[in-house]
Amino acid sequence: MASCCTRPCHGLVYFTMSVVLAFIAISTSMHSKPEDPMSPGKVVFNELSLNVSKALRRAGFNVMATLLQVSPEIFLSSPNSTIFAIQDLAISNSSLPPWLMKALLQYHTSTLNLPMDDLLKKPQGSCLPTLHREKNIAITKVNLVEKSIEINQVAVSHPNVFLGETVSVHGVLEPLSSLDPQDVHQGWNIIQAPICNSMSVLVSEVLESKNMVEWSWIVRLLSSNGFVPFAIGLNSVLDGILEDYRGLDSVTVFAPPSLPSLTSASPLLKRTVRFHILPQRLTHQELASLPSGTFLTTLVPDLHAEVQGATSFGQQLVINGVEIVATDMFSSKKFTIHGILRAFEVAEPPDTPA
Ligand SMILES: *[C@@H]1O[C@H](CO)[C@@H](O)[C@H](O)[C@H]1NC(C)=O
Ligand SMILES: *[C@@H]1O[C@H](CO)[C@@H](O)[C@H](O)[C@H]1NC(C)=O
Ligand SMILES: *[C@@H]1O[C@H](CO)[C@@H](O)[C@H](O)[C@H]1NC(C)=O
Numbered sequence: 001m002a003s004c005c006t007r008p009c010h011g012l013v014y015f016t017m018s019v020v021l022a023f024i025a026i027s028t029s030m031h032s033k034p035e036d037p038m039s040p041g042k043v044v045f046n047e048l049s050l051n052v053s054k055a056l057r058r059a060g061f062n063v064m065a066t067l068l069q070v071s072p073e074i075f076l077s078s079p080n081s082t083i084f085a086i087q088d089l090a091i092s093n094s095s096l097p098p099w100l101m102k103a104l105l106q107y108h109t110s111t112l113n114l115p116m117d118d119l120l121k122k123p124q125g126s127c128l129p130t131l132h133r134e135k136n137i138a139i140t141k142v143n144l145v146e147k148s149i150e151i152n153q154v155a156v157s158h159p160n161v162f163l164g165e166t167v168s169v170h171g172v173l174e175p176l177s178s179l180d181p182q183d184v185h186q187g188w189n190i191i192q193a194p195i196c197n198s199m200s201v202l203v204s205e206v207l208e209s210k211n212m213v214e215w216s217w218i219v220r221l222l223s224s225n226g227f228v229p230f231a232i233g234l235n236s237v238l239d240g241i242l243e244d245y246r247g248l249d250s251v252t253v254f255a256p257p258s259l260p261s262l263t264s265a266s267p268l269l270k271r272t273v274r275f276h277i278l279p280q281r282l283t284h285q286e287l288a289s290l291p292s293g294t295f296l297t298t299l300v301p302d303l304h305a306e307v308q309g310a311t312s313f314g315q316q317l318v319i320n321g322v323e324i325v326a327t328d329m330f331s332s333k334k335f336t337i338h339g340i341l342r343a344f345e346v347a348e349p350p351d352t353p354a
Contacts, residue, residue, distance in 0.1 A: 049076060052083070052169060055162035061085045061171055063092050067105065074105050076167065078131060080113035083169045084151060085161060090174050107132035108176060115168045116159035119149055137176055152176040213251050213334050215242070221330045221337065222255055229259045230273070230343075237270045241277075241299060250281035250334045254305075254319060256343035272346045274299035281336050284327035288317055303347070320344045 049072035056065035064085040068075055075083050086108065110128040120142060127136040128151075141150035149156045151172065158171025215238055223231035234253075241248075254276045259269075277299045290296075292309035308318040316323040319340065326339030 045072065045076065048072075048164065048167065051164070052076075052162050052167060055169065056085055059085075059158055059161045059171060061088065061158075061161070063088050074102060074131075075109050078109070078111040080111060080166050081131075081168075082110040082112060082114045082128075083167070084108045084110075084137075084156070084172045084176060085158070085169055086172060086175050087157070103132055104175065104177065106130060107135055107137070108172075110137065113164075113166055113168055115163050116147070116149070116156075116170065119156075119170075120144060120147060213248055214332060217332075218251075218253060218330075218335060218337065222253075225329070227255045227257060227339075229257075230255050230276070233259050233269055233273045237273045240270060241274065245279065245299065248279055250279075252278040252280065252282045253335065253337040254322075254324070254340045254344070255329070255337050256322075256340050259343050268346065268348070271300055271303075272343065275303050275305075275344055275346050276340075278305065281331075281334065283331070283336055284317065284324065284338065287319075287324075287338075305344075 049068060052075075053065045053069040053072075056062075056068060064083075068083075075081065107130050109131045111131060112128060114122075114128070119139065122139050122142070124139060124142045127138045130137055137151050139149060139151060140153045141148075143149070147159075149159075154172050154174045154176055156170050157173045160168065161171050162169035215234075219231050219235050219238070222228075222234065256276065259272060275298050278296055279299060280297075282296075287307060288309075290307045292307065294307040295304035296307065298305050305319055308321065316325065317327075318324070322344055323341045324338045325341050328336050329339050330337045
């Protein structure tokens with residue numbers, strides 16, 4: 001039997017990387033148009049990828065150098081680009097499925113060519129577009145005195161590994177998105193991009209709560225599984241939730257198939273959506289183990305959710321008089337979503353002082 005060495009298991013690492021490389025090579029060659037390998041554009045492209053790859057290898061980024069050599073299309077598909085290369089140790093033992101590996105590499109490539117000097121000129125909090133669909137990376141720290149910079153709270157350890165007319169390469173200490181194998185195995189899209197909008201201050205604040213609830217994923221799951229009105233409602237009040245609950249790291253969502261028709265600006269919509277969310281993750285089993293009559297805190301301070309135990313005619317658990325019809329429909333380490341028969345009835349807010 002093959003046995004693993006006592007130190008990092010090189011055999012396994014090598015195997016994982018070869019599978020990934022093979023996949024990337026196959027998937028990219030299938031999508032690229034047949035092209036004359038001797039056309040002037042192709043020659044420059046090949047020379048450029050070779051030059052970048054050599055520079056990476058010289059700086060000790062062997063894995064990234066190999067990936068770039070095998071699949072330059074992934075990194076150099078934009079007219080201008082900046083590649084944030086991940087150090088060997090941080091990438092070689094990650095056992096990501098190939099599609100996720102590709103997404104991760106695209107997320108490490110910005111579509112702007114930014115040498116270190118240009119990066120330092122950007123205000124803290126600015127976002128940079130990447131090749132990974134609409135997901136941005138953010139400049140979370142700029143220190144002009146030390147000429148140092150952090151992207152998504154990861155230090156740029158090797159500035160200007162390569163500087164070209166259209167491409168810059170910098171080395172980073174860690175991947176710019178968490179690579180929790182647990183999340184990967186559960187099939188979640190784990191590229192957790194910072195939230196970028198005009199309020200750049202918000203970016204670093206949101207990033208600071210490292211264990212962010214995966215809200216965008218929750219909204220997508222709901223909307224693609226028939227809970228469209230609630231998904232829209234949640235999406236429209238999300239900014240407020242992020243602002244009021246900064247440290248929130250897990251939630252339970254009770255998703256109704258529809259919502260009373262409310263306009264998006266209505267305070268009642270905010271109240272209604274928040275009433276369906278608990279600031280902790282409780283699976284069906286955990287809920288069922290609570291004594292009937294237990295009141296749970298919701299995201300509305302003056303409204304509690306009452307656990308009423310199983311009904312006499314079925315095994316379903318009842319919350320606020322409404323049956324849970326689909327238990328733990330979707331869940332991750334940070335959230336669980338239960339489908340409920342209809343929306344909870346929400347009392348008007350207590351009178352606000354005039
Ligand atoms: C690649 O490097 C060589 C030698 O340094 C240089 O002459 C050439 O112009 C470079 N090519 C590209 C496309 O950067
Ligand atoms: C690439 O960068 C150059 C110089 O910075 C700029 O003139 C050009 O418009 C850029 N191309 C694209 C497609 O963004
Ligand atoms: C990679 O290996 C190192 C050392 O063996 C370990 O500390 C680290 O947690 C591993 N990383 C992953 C993503 O498994």
